[in-house]
Amino acid sequence: MRAGLLQLSVTDDPAENLAVTLDLLADAVRQGAEIVLTPEVTNCLSFDRVRQRDILRPEVRDPTLAGLRDAARSHGVWVLIGSLALRTADPEGRFANRSFLIDPSGQIVARYDKIHMFDVTVSEAETFRESAAYRPGTKATLARTPWGKIGMTVCYDLRFPELYRALAREGAAFLTVPAAFTATTGAAHWEILLRARAIETGCFVIAPAQTGTHAVTAERTLRTHGHAMIVAPWGEVVLDAGTEPGAFVVDIDPDAVTAARARIPSIHAERSWEGP
Numbered sequence: 399m400r401a402g403l404l405q406l407s408v409t410d411d412p413a414e415n416l417a418v419t420l421d422l423l424a425d426a427v428r429q430g431a432e433i434v435l436t437p438e439v440t441n442c443l444s445f446d447r448v449r450q451r452d453i454l455r456p457e458v459r460d461p462t463l464a465g466l467r468d469a470a471r472s473h474g475v476w477v478l479i480g481s482l483a484l485r486t487a488d489p490e491g492r493f494a495n496r497s498f499l500i501d502p503s504g505q506i507v508a509r510y511d512k513i514h515m516f517d518v519t520v521s522e523a524e525t526f527r528e529s530a531a532y533r534p535g536t537k538a539t540l541a542r543t544p545w546g547k548i549g550m551t552v553c554y555d556l557r558f559p560e561l562y563r564a565l566a567r568e569g570a571a572f573l574t575v576p577a578a579f580t581a582t583t584g585a586a587h588w589e590i591l592l593r594a595r596a597i598e599t600g601c602f603v604i605a606p607a608q609t610g611t612h613a614v615t616a617e618r619t620l621r622t623h624g625h626a627m628i629v630a631p632w633g634e635v636v637l638d639a640g641t642e643p644g645a646f647v648v649d650i651d652p653d654a655v656t657a658a659r660a661r662i663p664s665i666h667a668e669r670s671w672e673g674p
Contacts, residue, residue, distance in 0.1 A: 399545040399650045402426025402434040405626040405639045407610035410444035412453060416462050418643075423469050423477070426645040433476035433543070434645075436466075437606040437626070438553045438578040439495070441482045445614040447531060454493060456485045463498065471504030476543060480576020480606055481512065481552050483532075492533040497550050497576065499541045507542075510550035511535025514558055520582055528554070538565060546571035546652050549601070553577040556591050559598055566599035566665050571655045573601045577623075578608040584623020589635065596629040600659040602650055603629040609641050631658035 404422045408415040419440060426434045441462035444450050457463060462482055470477040477500040484494045495512040513536065515529035538561060539550045549565030549572070556575050565573060573595060579588050596603040609624030624641035631654050639646045659665060 402431030429647040435478040467504040510539035512552035575605040581621035597633040
């Protein structure tokens with residue numbers, strides 16, 4: 399499997415972001431990618447709720463989803479949209495943070511709504527309450543591809559290993575972690591957590607990322623970590639994209655999943671216990 403990871407530095411303008419994404423997707427295809435993966439909030443990164451209500455669309459009318467479905471069809475490749483910020487019928491007016499898997503005919507074969515909301519206080523200067531604007535998902539998603547099953551997750555899910563082990567036990571060979579990790583938490587935890595999830599499950603972990611500085615409100619900016627990564631089932635980093643936007647293409651051997659699990663079959667060796 400030749401995978402193309404897109405590392406983006408999106409704005410709060412979906413049309414501008416789509417144009418950049420389509421260019422980089424075409425670049426990945428020129429490099430031979432058979433599946434192209436984009437990061438979290440591919441369409442729009444904003445904390446301005448008024449702005450979001452004005453520019454975000456429901457799934458059936460979202461131009462980024464339509465554009466990437468067309469691109470998958472025209473290039474004949476699979477596309478994993480890391481996530482899109484979408485309007486919903488939520489009674490509180492909250493949006494969805496939704497990932498999509500698109501096949502080479504442009505059809506949506508799987509959807510996943512981010513389960514774990516980024517509600518944290520990293521420091522006095524860095525406080526986030528994702529649940530105030532986004533409704534959490536409730537269902538894990540496993541999708542079939544020609545190379546094996548993909549378990550779909552998004553960003554903050556990475557800190558909840560039970561989700562990844564459950565996906566692996568159900569047959570996932572690949573775990574996707576599209577993200578917009580902050581620069582602070584990314585420097586401390588990003589690579590460590592990605593490698594841990596790969597080792598714990600015996601899966602490839604594939605993590606396209608946002609990078610750079612984003613104007614998320616008129617008064618506030620957000621720095622994201624970058625370093626889109628692919629980690630092999632034995633825990634070795636086979637791609638670290640650094641901090642520049644771009645398209646990064648890597649060959650992945652699905653047989654490495656079987657080999658890693660044969661050496662240490664922990665995914666099927668769990669036991670129940672009592673206490674504490």
